[in-house]
Amino acid sequence: MSSKVYDSAAAAVSDIATGATLAVGGFGLCGIPDALIEAVAASSTTDLEVFSNNCGVDDHGLGVLLSLGRIRRVTASYVGENKEFARQYLAGELEVELTPQGTLAERLRAGGTGIPAFFTPAGVGTPVADGGMPWRYAADGSVAIASPPKETRVFGEKRYVLEEAIIADFALVHARLGDTDGNLVFEKTAMNFNPLAAMAGRITIAQVEELVEPGAIEPGRVHLPGVFVQRVVHTGPQTKRIEKRTVRTAQGAR
Incomplete structure (x- = not known):
């Protein structure tokens, strides 16, 4: 059996073609496959259809691909933090299917388990x-579709x-820990959509912060078995971006 481990994110996404469908993990900016998204952005791939909980922010996550005009259609449950998303949608440049969050989660899971x-x-x-x-x-503001x-x-x-299941050509996910067989462990909120997106991909590509050999992860700790993962890239620790920072004046300060 050939190795699932790829040397770089660029190599792992190199065959994502124009017009492909992508299931992308993450919740807000938590647990997003940022290195894989950036590798897609560095390629010439365009006209993408994306299934994801949200579309990142203007300069991070899927917002990078959106700002470059690489995304044709988005199926999501929340898009409120991305001004460019709103602009493209209202200008008729982007097709958007909004769906209840639980429905989106179940559509992804159904795709991975063979339920149509x-x-x-x-x-x-x-x-x-x-x-x-x-x-x-x-362009004139009327409804085209x-x-x-x-x-x-x-x-x-x-x-x-x-509701119909979602099956994507590729899935891009982020995991805190993975082994070379593709068994993955997700951390906290990153559990929300990463496992489901991974299940829905015909080819699932996982970026992992820590990569270990088979057997190093106790079976009971595995959140997603390697049968769902075809490619693994070791990208190292991820820097978490804050979507919306709220601060208050310290007590007694003027």
């Missing part, structure tokens, strides 16, 4: 299920909406 679709109560009675949400605006209505069914006297 599932019913959920989230979004019933709203444009999420009924359709009509603006996916893309025209609107979301279609989704199938709903009643189970036990309660209505549910059908």
Whole structure:
């Protein structure tokens, strides 16, 4: 079996082609695969479709690819910290599908477990299920593409909406610890979307802060087994960016 370990982030993402779909881990700026994103940004790849909880901030995370005009479409559950995202969306330069956060998580998990679709109560009675949400605006501000209505069914006297699984060409994730077989350990909030994004990728690329040999991680500590991971890059410790810093005046200060 060939090694899963790549010498650099650039080598690991070198075959991500124009038009590819990417599932990207992270929650806010916590646990984002920043080295892999920067490697994609350094390539000529464009016209990407991204599935991620959010799109980073203007100059960090997926916001880097967005600012370069490399992303064509985004499926996300939160986009509030990125001004360029809002500008591109309202100008008709970016297609956006907003989905409930739990639904996005389950769509990624379903893709990784071979479940093609599932019913959920989230979004019933709203444009999420009924359709009509603006996916893309025209240059004049009119709606160029609107979301279609989704199938709903009643189970036990309660209505549910059908949501389809997400399977991406590639998944980019960050882990605190990994071994050369691809077994990964995530830290705290980074657990929220990294394992799910990893499961949804046909080819999953993991950047890890610490890389160890097989057997060094106790089986009970493994959060994501290596069967879901095809490539591993040792990128070293990650510097955590703060999305929004709030400070208060010290007591007694003027």
